[in-house]
Amino acid sequence: MTGNAHTPNTKVVVIGGGYSGTLAANHLRLRGNLDITLVNPRPKFVERIRLHQAVTGDYDASVDYGTLLGEGIRLVVDTATRIDTDARTVQLASGAELDYDYAIYAVGSTAAFPAAVPGAAEFAYSVAEFEHAQKLRQRLEALHPAAPVTVVGAGLTGIETAAELAEHGRNVTLVCGGRLGPALSDPGRRSVAKAMRKLGVTVLEADTVAEVRADAVVFADSAVRPSAVTVWTTGFGVPDLAVASGLHTDEMGRLLTDETLTSVDDERIVAAGDCAAPSGEPLRMCCGTATQLAPQAANTVLSRIAGTEPAVLEYGFAGNSCTGLGRRAGLLQFGRQDTTPVNAYLGGRVAASLKETICKGTLWGIRREARKPGSTPWFKGGPRPEEPALAPKVVEET
Structure with missing residues (x-):
């Protein structure tokens, strides 16, 4: 029998099984006497x-x-629909409820289609979620390879999507809405433009899409361009679970927290990943941030269980970004910690190999945390919880 006969195990529910939620759940195992439940809408990690x-x-x-x-x-494969902070339960779409002593809010982010662009939500596709990607894949499989494909948005997601499709023989136009790769340096941007030309991607840097139709896109100057499939890659949205639960959020719906990642409404709810807005200053929405916030959110929970003061968030984003330009080329843009770029980058096959290593390494890090909780580093040397939070599991023989 696991746990102390007189003290029930502390129940921690992690809501969301993405990079942040999965890593946080594994990290919680630093303490033995916990019942850890991970809730995710899908049976597999994406x-x-x-x-x-x-x-x-x-x-x-x-x-x-x-x-x-x-x-x-x-x-638990289900969708959380509401957190009842008074009853300390997570209500699920199936009608079931999960009791919790602490909850880690890691619902992530999703696509956002602008209401100001008619037809975007109705006709455009996305690559923000697994189901979105499946839907786009099915649509592409039904098209002739020469059919025109429009990718709207020239941030890193748009660049990767356009390059990937073009490398697989698709007729791709990338609409930048003002600038190709706005987060890149000028030398990095020129490198991406060169790669796009090599892949045959038509880059419309200054153009902006004002309307999406089933078979076309309409630009701000009223020009109409045929588009058998339009992929929208600009902006993020956040699931409305926090709003539905009556918790304070920012204008996008991210849960407002203090600098320990604890909800400003309830110290038993701790956030991590894209859905968190610590001290009203949300961090960059990306995998690199999610994997940093995960162990810190878990350690905040462990500290509270131990009765010690949680550590203040330490964020060590290096400022670098690695972008795939198909499978045979890439771009590593070097940058400052505030995410602004410097005029230095690494490109070509070396960057593509590095990108692949990063992708594989992310899963490797989660698996390592599963085998050895606490192995994920705290960037900038942030402190771990006090020793009582790391107490070993108590096992009683029956």
Whole structure:
């Protein structure tokens, strides 16, 4: 029998099984006497940073949770619809409820289609979620390779999607809305433009899409361009669970937290990943941020259980970004910690190899945390919880 006969195990529910939620659940195993439940709408983990590869049909972006979760973590395949902070329950779409002592809010982010662009939500596709990528893949499989494909948005997601589709023989136009790769340096931007020309991508840097139709896009100057499929890659949205639960959020719906990632409404709810807005200053929405916030959110919970003061968030984003330009080329843009770029980059096959290493390494890090909780580093040397939070599991023989 696991646990102390007189003290029930502390129940921690992790809501969301993406990079942040899965890593946080594994990290919680630093303390033995916890009942850890991970709630996720899908039965498999999704490599979100590879969804642009999944749409071409030659990469499976889903991974069995059995290879990622540490022993003893319970997976519940369901969707959280509301957190009842008074009753301390997470209500699920199936009608079931999960009791919790602490909850880690890691619901992530999703696509956002602008209401100001008619037809975007109705006709455009996305690569923000697994189901979105599947839908786009099915649509592409029904099209002739020469059919015009329009990718709207020239941030890193748009660039990767356009390059991937073009490398697989698609007739791709990339609409930048003002600037190709706005987060890149000028030398990095020129490198991406060169790669796009080599792949045959038509880059419309200054143009802006004002309307999406089933078979075309309409530009701000009223020009109409045929588009058999339009992929929208600009902006993020956040699931409305926090709003539905009556918790304070920012204008996008991210949960407002203090600098320990604790909800400003309830110290038993701790956030991590894209859905968190610590001290009203949300961090960059990306995998690199999610994997940093995960162990810190878990350690905040462990500290509270131990009765010690949680550590203040330490964020060590290096400022670098690595972008795939198909499978044979890439771009590593060097940058400052505030995410502004410097005029230095690494390109070509070396960057592509590095990008692949990063993608594989992300899963490797989650698996390592499952095998050895606490192995994920705290960037900038942030402190761990006090020793009582790391107490070993108590096992009683019956």
